[in-house]
Amino acid sequence: MSTVLLLAITGLGLGALYFLVASGLSLIYGLMGVLNFAHGAFLMFGGYAGYEVSRLIGATTWPGFAVGALAGVLTGAAIAALTELLLVRRLYERHIEQVLVTVGLALALGALASGVWGTDAIIITGPDWMSEVTVILGARVPNNRFLAIIAAVAVLAGIVLFLKFTRYGLIIRAGVENRSMVTALGIDVRKSFTLVFAVGGAAAGLGGVLASQYYTIVSPHLGPSLLIFAFIVTVIGGLGSLTGAAIASVLVAMLQQFVNYYVFGLGEFAVVLALALVLLIRPRGLMGRVAA
Amino acid sequence: MNRASVLRVGIGILGVILLAALPLLNLRIPGVLPGATYEPGTLQLLALCLLIAGLALSYHVLFGLAGLLSFGHALYFAAGLYGLAIALRHWQMSLVSAALLVFVGATLLAxxxxxxxxxxxxxxxxMxxxxxxxxxxVLVARNPGGLTGGEEGLGLDITNIPESFVGVVNTRNLYWISLAIAIAVFALVTWFERSRAGHVAAATRENELRVRVIGMQPYLVRLLAFVTAGSLAGIVGMAYLLVQNGAQARATSADFTLTLLVMVVLGGVGSRWGAVIGGVVYTLLDQRLTALAGGEFIQSxxxxxxxxxxxxxxxxxxxxxxxxxxxPGGITGTVARLRSGGSVARARATLEQAGGAESDGMEVEAR
Structure with a gap:
C-alpha cells in the first residue's frame, strides 16, 4: 500500500513537471500553430538561472530558493519573449519555417549551455526540507514532489483564471478559436503572441527550477528529455487543449512510474505504446477539438 | 535524349570517376580537408561525408518529396548501425547474412x-x-542484456568481416564502399521520385484533398515513402558501422535527427542535390569546427x-x-536564384510546398 502511495505521489510530481512544460507548448500551439522545439531550452536555462542565483544567495536557505525560482521564471519568460519577437514573428504564418527556427534555436542554446556550464550534470542542493521525506500512511515521500505538485496546480489555476477573467485572456481564447475573426474585429493578435510565449516560457522556467530539485541535478540534457515527454503529453491530451494537457500529464507520469516499478523499468516504452494506442483509437487526442 | 541531359549524364559519370579516383590522387584542399586525399584520415572523413549525404538523401524522400516532417528518422539509421553491430558481435553471423537480416529488420520497423x-x-x-x-x-541507453553497450557504445567485432575491410590500411576500400552506397541511394531515390508512386507522393504533399478526390490513397503512398526512406537509412547505418568501427549512442539521439533536418534545409528542401550538398557541407563543417575549437586561435x-x-x-x-x-531554399536554392535572377518569394514558395497538407490547411483556415 505504501509503495502504491509513494508511486502515485511521485507520479503526480513528475506529472506536474510534464504539465509545466506541456502547458506552454499547448498554449503556443493552440494560438499560433507553432510547435516550439526551443521550449526545452527555456526550461534548461530556467534551471541554470535558478541554480546560479540561489547559489549567490545561499542554496540551502528558503529565500535563496525562492529568489532562484523567481530568476528561473523570469529567465524563461525573457528568452521566450525574445524568441517570439526576434525569430518567430519574422516568419508569421509560415509554420514549417517557424518549427525549423525553433529547432535551430534549441540546438544552439543547448550547445551554449554545454559551453558555459559543461556537459556534465551539476548537483543541486536546495533547502533541507526539500531532501527530507514526509511519511504519509507509511509511504516515505520526498518533499520536493509536493512542491512540484503545488506549483503545477497553481500554474494551472493561474493560467485558467488569466484566460477566463482578463481581457488578454479573452483575446487569447478567441484567437485560439478563430484568429482571423479576432483580427477582423480590429484587435492586434500579435501582441498576445508575445504574451503567450512569455507565459509559456515562465511556466517552463519554473519547471526547470523544480525539475532540477526533483532530479537533484541540472544538465544540458534536462530540457530535451522533458520536452519529448511534454510532446507526448500534448499529443495524448489533444493539441491546444490546456485541460487535456493537465489530464494527460498525470496519466502519462502515473503510467511511467507504475510500469517502471512493476515491469522492469519499461515505463518509457509503456508511454510510447500508450501514445500509439491513443493515435490508433483517437487520433485527435483526449480533448482535441479538431482532427489533427 | 536531348543535349542537356547527355551533358548532365556525362558530368555525372566524370564526377563519379573523379570521386572513385580520389584515394589514388594527392589532392589537398587546405581548410576543408585535414590532409591529402590518399591519407586514411582524409578518406575516412570523405567516406563519412558520402554516407551522411546518403542519409540526408533518404530523409529527403520523407521531407522533400512526401512533405512528411519526421523527427525520428535517426531511428532507422540507428537500427542499421546497432542491428549490424549486435548481429556481428553477439550472434556471430556472417557479414552478408547479418546485413540481410538487419535490412529486413529495419524495413519492418519502419x-x-x-x-x-x-x-x-x-x-x-x-511529435x-x-x-x-x-x-x-532509451532502449539503447538501457543496454538490455548487455546488447547495446549503453553509453559506451558497441565496437565492431571484426571476426566475421573480410580482411580487406579492416584496419587503417584498408580505409580506401571502405571509402569505395561508401561511395557505392551513396551512388546507389542516389539512384534509388531518383528512381523513386520519377516512379508513379513518387509522383503521387509529391502530389500528396502539394494537395492531399485532390489526390483523394481522384481516388488514390495518400496513406499508402506516404507509408511507401516512409518505408523506403527507413530502409535506405538502415543500409547507410550498416555502412556507417564499418567506417566508424563501432556504434555510438549519439546516433540514436533526438539531436541527430534534428541535424538531418538541418542538413536538408541547409542544402535546399525539395532537391536531391540539396540533400547531398547539405549532408557533405554539414559533415565537413562539423568536423572542421570541432578541430578549430580545440585550436590555439579560439582558445586564446x-x-x-x-x-x-x-x-x-x-x-x-x-x-x-x-x-x-x-x-529560403538553402544552398541550392540560392545558387539557382542567383543564376536565374529569381526572387526570394519564389524560393520561399518552394520551402512552403514542403510543408505540405498541414500548412495548406493553415492557409485555408487563415483566409
Missing part, C-alpha cells in the same frame, strides 16, 4: 512505426515520430567569445537559423 504514426499528419506526426525515436534511444580568445565559438553545434544552429530566415 513499416510498423510508419503505419502507426501516419495516422496523424503535420505537427502531430512530427509522434520523435517519441518513437526516443523509445529507441576571451571567454565571452571562446565559449560559444568552441561549440560547433552552437555555430551550426545559428547558421541554420540564419539560413531559414534569410536564405
Amino acid at each position: 513499416l510498423i512505426v510508419g503505419a502507426v504514426s501516419l495516422r496523424v499528419s503535420g505537427i502531430s506526426f512530427a 509522434v515520430t520523435l517519441a518513437f525515436a526516443q523509445a529507441g534511444s 580568445l576571451p571567454a565571452i567569445l571562446r565559449v560559444p565559438l568552441s561549440q560547433p553545434l552552437f555555430l551550426l544552429g545559428t547558421l541554420f537559423i540564419l539560413v531559414v530566415l534569410f536564405l
